[in-house]
Each structure stands twice: as structure tokens, then as C-alpha cells.
Amino acid sequence: MVIVDDEKKSEESPWELAAQSLLHQMMNHVGDDKIMEEVACVTLQHKLRSQVTEMKAVAFIADGSILPRKSGTSDAPMACPPAIPFKAPVDSTMSQELTIDMGILAKYLPSHLRRMEGNSTSIELRGLLVPAGITLICGGGYHGKSTMLQTIAAGVYDKIPGDGREYCVAIPDAVSVRAEDGRYVNNCNISAFISNLPTPPGVTKIVDTKKFSTSDSSGSTSQAANVSEAIEMGCRAMLIDEDISAANFMARDGRMRSLVMDESITPLLYRVNGLFNSHGISSIVVVGGVGDWLDVPHNVILLDKYIATDATAKARSISKQFSHGHVQYAGRGVVHRLEWEKSGTPIPRRPVDIFSQRFVRDVFISILDGGNGLSFHHDHDNDTETTTLDDEDLEDYRIEASKLEQLLGRKQLFACGLCVLWILQVGIKDPSLGLPHLLNKLDETLDQGGLMKILEDVNKGSGDVAGSSSSKSTAVIGSDPWKNLIEEVGCAERPRKHEVGQTLTRMYGIQMEEIPMEDDLSAEEEAKRLAEEKRQELLKIWENRRKPRHSRFE
Numbered sequence: 001m002v003i004v005d006d007e008k009k010s011e012e013s014p015w016e017l018a019a020q021s022l023l024h025q026m027m028n029h030v031g032d033d034k035i036m037e038e039v040a041c042v043t044l045q046h047k048l049r050s051q052v053t054e055m056k057a058v059a060f061i062a063d064g065s066i067l068p069r070k071s072g073t074s075d076a077p078m079a080c081p082p083a084i085p086f087k088a089p090v091d092s093t094m095s096q097e098l099t100i101d102m103g104i105l106a107k108y109l110p111s112h113l114r115r116m117e118g119n120s121t122s123i124e125l126r127g128l129l130v131p132a133g134i135t136l137i138c139g140g141g142y143h144g145k146s147t148m149l150q151t152i153a154a155g156v157y158d159k160i161p162g163d164g165r166e167y168c169v170a171i172p173d174a175v176s177v178r179a180e181d182g183r184y185v186n187n188c189n190i191s192a193f194i195s196n197l198p199t200p201p202g203v204t205k206i207v208d209t210k211k212f213s214t215s216d217s218s219g220s221t222s223q224a225a226n227v228s229e230a231i232e233m234g235c236r237a238m239l240i241d242e243d244i245s246a247a248n249f250m251a252r253d254g255r256m257r258s259l260v261m262d263e264s265i266t267p268l269l270y271r272v273n274g275l276f277n278s279h280g281i282s283s284i285v286v287v288g289g290v291g292d293w294l295d296v297p298h299n300v301i302l303l304d305k306y307i308a309t310d311a312t313a314k315a316r317s318i319s320k321q322f323s324h325g326h327v328q329y330a331g332r333g334v335v336h337r338l339e340w341e342k343s344g345t346p347i348p349r350r351p352v353d354i355f356s357q358r359f360v361r362d363v364f365i366s367i368l369d370g371g372n373g374l375s376f377h378h379d380h381d382n383d384t385e386t387t388t389l390d391d392e393d394l395e396d397y398r399i400e401a402s403k404l405e406q407l408l409g410r411k412q413l414f415a416c417g418l419c420v421l422w423i424l425q426v427g428i429k430d431p432s433l434g435l436p437h438l439l440n441k442l443d444e445t446l447d448q449g450g451l452m453k454i455l456e457d458v459n460k461g462s463g464d465v466a467g468s469s470s471s472k473s474t475a476v477i478g479s480d481p482w483k484n485l486i487e488e489v490g491c492a493e494r495p496r497k498h499e500v501g502q503t504l505t506r507m508y509g510i511q512m513e514e515i516p517m518e519d520d521l522s523a524e525e526e527a528k529r530l531a532e533e534k535r536q537e538l539l540k541i542w543e544n545r546r547k548p549r550h551s552r553f554e
Contacts, residue, residue, distance in 0.1 A: 033108070036105070036108045037108045037109075037161055038160055038161060039105065039108070040102065040105040040106075040108035040109050041109070041158075041159075041160065041161045041166055042158045043102065043105055044100065044102060044105075044109065044123070044167070045158050045159070045166065045167070045169055046158070047100045047102070048060060048098065048100065048125070048167070048169045049169045049170075049171065049172065051098055051100065052129070052169060052170075052171060053171050055129065056131070056132050057129050057130055057131050057132060057171075058130045058131065058132055058135070058152075058170060058171055058174065058236075058237045058282050058284065059129075059130040059152045059155055059168075059169065059170040059171070059174070059237075059284070060096075060098065060125075060127055060128065060129050060130070060155075060167075060168065060169050060170075061086055061088070061127050061128045061130075061148070061151060061152070061168045062086070062125050062126070062127035062167035062168060063085070063086060063087055063088055063125075063126050063127045064085045064086065064087075064167075065085065065086045065127070065151070065164060065165050065166075065167060065168050066078060066080055066083050066085060066086075066164030066165070067083075067086055067144065067147050067148060067150075067151045067164070067165060067168075068083050068144070068147050075163070077162070077163060077164030077165075078164075084306045084307070086127070086128075086308070087307065087308065088126065088127050088128040088308065089128070089301070089308050089309045089310040091310075092309075092310035093310075094128050094129055094130065094131065094299060094301070094310060095126070095127075095128060095129075095310075096126070096127070096128075096129040097124060097125070097126045098124070098125045098126075098127075098129075099122050099123070099124050100122065100123055100125070101121055101122050102121055102122070102123055103121050104121070106120075106121040106122070106123060109123055113125065125167055127167070127168075128301070128308065130152070130284065130299070130301075131298065131299060132237075132276075132280070132282045133276060133282055133297075133298035133299065134272050134273060134276060134282070134283050134285070134296050134297045134298050134299075135282070135283070135284045135285070135297060135298065135299045135300070135301065136284075136285055136286075136287050136293055136294070136297045136299070136300045136301065136315070137149060137284065137285070137286045137287070137301050137303065138286075138287050138288065138300060138301070138302050138303070138311065138315075139288060139302055139303035139304060140288065140304070141288060143303045143304060143305060143306060144303045144306040145241075145286045145288060145303055146241050146243060146286055148286075148301075148303065148308075149239055149241055149284065149286050151165050151168050152168070152170050152174065152239060152284060153170070153174065153176050153239050153405060153406055154168075154170075154406075155168050155169040155170030155174070156169075156170050156171075156172055156174055156406065156496065157408065170237070171236055171237060172496070173234055173235055173236040173237065173498070174235075174236065174237040174238075174239055175230045175233075175235040175237070175238060175239065175406070175498050176238075176239045176240075176405035176406050177223065177226045177227055177230055177238045177239065177240050178223065178226065178240070178241065178244040178245055178403060178405060179219035179220070179222055179223040179226075179244065179245050179246040179249065180217070180219075180222040180223070180226065180403045181217070181218060181219050181222060182216050182217065182222075182400075183217045183222040183225065183226075183400070183403075183506065184214075184215050184216075184217075184400075184506055184507070184508045184509075184510075185212060185213060185214050185217050185221070185222065185225045185505075186213045186505070186510060186511055186512045187211050187212070187213055187347075187349060187511070187512040187513070187514060188211075188212050188213070188225045188228055188229060188346075188347075188349075188505075188512070189209070189210045189211065189212070189228055189345070189346050189347045190209050190212045190221060190224035190225055190228055191209040191210045191212075192224075192228070192266065192271060192340070192341065193220075193224035193227070193228075193249065193265060193266050193267075193268065193271065194209045194212070194220065194221055194224050194264055194265055194266075195209050195264060195266070196262075196264050197209065197264050198264070210347065211347070211514070212225070215508070218246070219245075219246030219248075219249065220246040220248050220249040220265055222246075223245060223246050223249045223268075224249060227268065228346045229346065229501065229502070229505055230498070231275075231279065231281065231345075231346050232346035232349070232435060232436060232501075233435065233436060233439060233497065233498055233501040233502075234436060234439070234440075234497070234498075235281060235498065236280070236281060236282065237281065237282040237283070237284065238281060238282070238283045238284070239284050239405075240268070240283060240284070240285045240286065241285075241286040242285070242286055242287055242288065242289065242290070243286070248265055248267070249265060249267060249268055250267055250268055250269060250290065251267050251268075251269040251290045251292050251293065252265070252267050252269075253290070253292055266338070269290075269292060269293060269296065270337075270338045271338060271340065272285075272296055273296055273337045273338075274337065274338050274339045274340035274341075275340050277339070277340065278339070278340035279340065285297075291318070291322070292323075294315045294316075294318055294319045294322075295319045295323050295337075296337065297312070297315065298312075299312050300312045300314075300315040302314075347514050348434040348435075348436075348514065348515040349434060349435050349512040349513060349514055349515065350427055350431065350433060350434050350435060350438070350512070350513050350515055351423065351424060351427055351435065351438075351504060351510055351511070351512060351513075352427075352511045352512070352513040363376050363377070363421065364376070364377055364484045365414060365417040365418065365421075365484055365488065366488065367410050367413065367414060367488055367489065368398065369402070371409055371410040371413060372400070372401055372402035373398060373399055373400050373401050373402065374398065374399040374401065374413060374414075374416070374417045374503070375397070375398040375399075376397045376398070376417075397507055397508065397509050397510075398507070398508055399417070399420075399503055399506050399507050399508070400506055400508075401413055401416075401502075401503060401506065404499060404502055404503070406496075406498070406499060407495075407499055408493060408495075409493075410489050411489045411490075411491060411492050411493040412492070412493040412494075412495045412499065413503075414485070414488055414489045414492050415451055415454075415492035415493055415494060415495050416495045416499055416500050416503040417503070418451065418454050418455065418458055418481070418485075418492065419442055419454060419495065419500040419503075420500065420503055420504045420507065421458050422442065422445075422454050422457055422458055423438045423439070423442060423500070423504060425457065425458070426438060426441060426442075432515070434515050435501060435504075435505075435512075439497040439500060439501050440497070442454075442497060442500060443497050445457075446494055450494065451492050451494055455481045455482065455485065458481050459481045459482075
């Protein structure tokens with residue numbers, strides 16, 4: 001939530017005084033213990049995420065958690081019964097007990113979590129620890145697969161006591177990836193998944209999938225772009241549900257490979273292992289209908305009537321019986337374990353568009369379609385003599401956000417719009433910064449000053465928006481960004497850099513420019529030189545071993 005925070009109390013605005021008064025009233029009404037319970041709960045989730053990361057895992061689901069929601073439009077937990085509390089598989093390496101020292105906050109957590117001996121401040125949580133690598137969530141229809149994945153996706157955010165999933169966490173850079181028919185894509189490298197696209201008769205221009213652009217992508221090309229951009233934005237784990245994915249992007253069985261010899265799509269199934277080996281990016285995939293996926297995972301979770309079991313050993317046995325490890329793909333190795341080629345690495349890009357070139361301060365943000373999109377426009381009630389963009393120029397600068405699975409709603413979506421404007425301002429000031437650097441710089445600014453700092457920078461427009469501590473804010477309540485915020489959503493919620501990046505790249509009309517990578521080329525040449533030196537070294541060792549050995553008695 002955005003709350004004004006001036007340095008001098010004497011300069012506090014009426015809005016700030018009102019916010020502080022409301023906060024004090026709430027504390028008096030709720031009580032200190034209730035507030036401390038929420039503080040302890042959030043602190044525990046932060047510590048859990050840190051521990052999961054240190055253990056080289058992706059997510060943790062605590063025993064006793066209530067995973068299903070009350071309804072499709074509610075975040076409240078389903079009543080128990082009929083909901084079945086989660087239980088980690090018995091006798092599985094994925095079943096772990098985590099111990100965390102909570103200090104003085106331990107007494108504000110439920111007693112069943114606390115160690116009772118002495119005055120211990122440690123709590124113990126037993127549950128399912130999802131390791132790094134490729135993990136499948138399998139099972140029949142309506143047995144809880146998607147619900148488990150949604151729990152992991154929600155684990156990147158903190159939850160309040162009573163949510164049912166407050167002890168379920170995921171690493172901060174876990175990103176949901178799905179198909180988005182009709183998605184806008186600009187200059188995105190999808191060649192790891194899509195190549196050799198056919199051209200209609202009479203068309204001479206060949207589609208370059210290393211620089212793919214479209215205003216109306218298909219399911220497979222949109223999901224390929226989503227994977228590529230997730231990698232570009234620093235994703236460490238992909239969360240994928242086959243129900244909302246493009247079937248031909250996910251897998252292709254042996255019979256179809258035999259029938260269709262010239263296929264433009266290399267399915268994700270063939271790439272997940274190479275992606276993990278090359279970039280360390282894990283994948284958690286919900287699968288219920290394509291058995292070929294059993295050839296690739298490190299771990300398999302089987303859900304049967306909402307009860308989880310470890311089916312890793314059984315899946316490996318089934319894979320061995322059916323594939324025998326002999327299936328090849330285009331002479332490039334075992335079909336489901338292709339190495340990640342350099343051509344599949346996302347090209348470095350930066351946003352270049354009409355806002356960056358002629359940015360003005362009176363561009364307003366509006367929520368569309370009940371919270372499923374954004375648009376940028378002028379405030380006609382506050383016309384100035386400043387040169388502005390024509391409304392016709394802004395018509396295409398809208399954002400479709402209905403399929404951003406981890407977006408938390410209107411308030412966070414509006415904050416994404418503010419962050420997009422901030423990135424466009426910073427990007428024009430430093431053209432050397434690519435999208436990942438801009439997103440990291442955004443995170444640093446949010447850490448230092450929160451959304452308040454973003455509002456101030458957007459309001460200044462031509463001022464210093466690089467987060468310098470020497471810059472003094474000129475933002476006042478009632479200025480354009482504040483007016484826009486208050487009228488649209490009242491308050492804003494901080495988004496992750498991943499949602500901001502997804503919002504930016506989905507802006508209709510945005511142009512993504514490739515950044516030359518001279519440094520990377522020299523690094524590649526250096527890697528080749530070192531590899532050649534190592535090869536020569538091994539060759540000498542081999543030659544020395546082949547030389548005849550003479551007895552010391554000769």
C-alpha cells in the first residue's frame with residue numbers, strides 16, 4: 001500500500017495524517033497481539049523462502065495446509081471437511097522437516113508449531129519439499145493437480161493467518177508459464193521451440209524466429225515467447241499446467257513424429273532437461289494425459305483423491321518399459337533430453353517506443369475490463385500547453401493482462417502500469433540498459449523507496465529517475481500521478497519484477513530493440529580458447545598413457 005512518508009513531521013500532508021490516524025484506530029480495534037500474529041506469520045514465510053533457496057529447492061508445502069479455495073472467485077480456504085488437509089508422502093526424500101528460529105516472534109505462532117522443551121524459540125514444520133530440477137505433478141482429473149500448482153504459484157507472496165496456505169512458499173523467481181492466444185509479441189527469440197516456419201506460395205520473406213514478432217500469436221508461439229521472456233527476466237522455476245498450455249508445444253508422441261516428418265515445433269518436453277542443465281531453471285509441470293513426460297523428471301508426485309505419494313520410482317520403471325532409451329530426435333540425441341543450444345538463449349533487448357521518445361507527464365493509466373487490462377491516455381480535465389501525444393497515438397498502447405496467472409488484481413496491475421512508465425523513462429536515459437537490468441534497477445528503487453518513489457519519479461518526468469539519494473521529491477498529493485492513483489484504485493500493491501516485465505512486453509505497439517553483445521562474443525571466444533587448451537591438455541595425457549612403459553630392471 002502506498003502511504004506518503006515525508007522526512008519532516010511538520011510537512012505531513014492531510015492524506016498522510018489521515019492514513020496514520022486510520023492505522024492507529026485499526027491497531028486499537030484489532031489489538032497488538034493480532035497484529036503481532038500477522039507479523040510473525042509473514043516473517044516465518046520469509047525465513048521459509050530463504051531456507052528453501054539455501055536447500056536448492058523450489059517450493060515447500062506444509063502438512064495440514066488447506067490448498068483448495070472456497071470458490072473460483074474467492075481466496076478464502078475451503079471448509080474442512082470437505083477439504084482434505086495436505087500431507088507429504090510417507091517414506092519419500094521429498095518429505096522434510098524444517099526447523100526455523102523465530103526469536104521472540106515464536107510465541108505469536110500456533111503452539112503446535114513450537115518446540116515445547118525449555119524456552120526454545122524454534123518452530124518445526126513438516127511437509128513436501130520440491131527439489132530443484134524437473135518435477136511432475138500427475139494424477140487423474142479433479143484429483144488436485146492444478147490446485148497444488150496454484151498453491152506453489154501463490155507461494156511467491158506472503159499470506160495472512162487463516163489463509164490455509166500460510167506455510168506454503170515458493171522461491172521468489174518462480175513464474176507461471178501458459179499459452180496466450182492472440183498475445184502481442186515483438187522481437188522475441190523463440191527459435192529454441194519454433195523454427196523453419198513454412199511460407200505461403202508467392203511469399204519470399206522467411207519468418208525469422210530468432211526475431212519473432214506478431215500482433216496475434218497462436219497458442220504455441222505465445223507459450224514459446226512466454227518461456228523465452230521468463231528466462232530473460234530471471235526466472236528460476238517455471239510452473240506449467242497442461243490444461244492451459246498449447247498441446248503441440250508441450251509434447252509430441254512417437255506416432256505423430258512418424259506421420260509428420262517436417263515439424264516446426266520442438267516441444268517443451270524435449271527442452272526442459274537442457275534448460276535445467278544449462279541455466280539451472282527448474283520446471284514443475286502438471287501432467288495427466290501424456291505419458292512421454294515420464295521420461296524426463298527427477299521427481300514425480302502422484303495425487304490420488306487429493307492424497308500425495310512419491311511415484312518417482314514407478315515413473316522411471318514405466319519409462320524404461322516403454323521407451324527403452326532408444327528414441328532419437330533428428331539425430332541430435334535421446335528425444336526428450338536435447339541440450340539447450342545457444343540459439344535458444346533470449347536475445348538481449350530494451351524497450352523503444354513512443355513514450356520513450358516523447359514522454360510527457362500527463363499520460364494517465366486506466367483499468368480495463370474489470371481489472372483484466374490497462375490503457376494509457378490523457379487527462380482531458382487537466383489540459384496544459386505542454387506538447388502531448390495525440391490520443392490516436394495512444395489507442396494501441398493498451399495491455400491485455402487477463403492471463404497473467406500470478407497477478408494479484410487491480411491494485412497490483414495499476415502498480416505494474418506505473419512501473420512500466422518508470423522503466424520507459426529510465427530506459428531512454430540509459431540506452432545501454434537491457435530489460436533484465438531495467439527490472440533489477442526497478443527492484444532496487446522499490447526496495448529503497450517503495451511505490452512512493454516510483455510515483456515521485458513518474459511525476460517528475462524529466463527529473464532524476466535513477467534512484468539517486470540526492471534528488472528531492474517534488475511530488476504532492478493532487479498532482480497527476482497521485483490523482484490517477486486515488487481515482488482508479490485508491491492504493492497500489494507492489495508487484496514483482498516478473499509481472500512488470502510481463503506487462504511491459506504485452507503492451508500493444510511496444511518495440512523491443514536488440515542490444516549488441518560485443519562483450520558476450522569476446523566471452524564466447526575466451527570460452528572456446530579455454531576449451532581448446534583443455535582438449536590439448538587431455539590429448540597430451542592420453543598420448544603419455546599410450547607410450548610403452550619400460551621396466552626398471554631393463
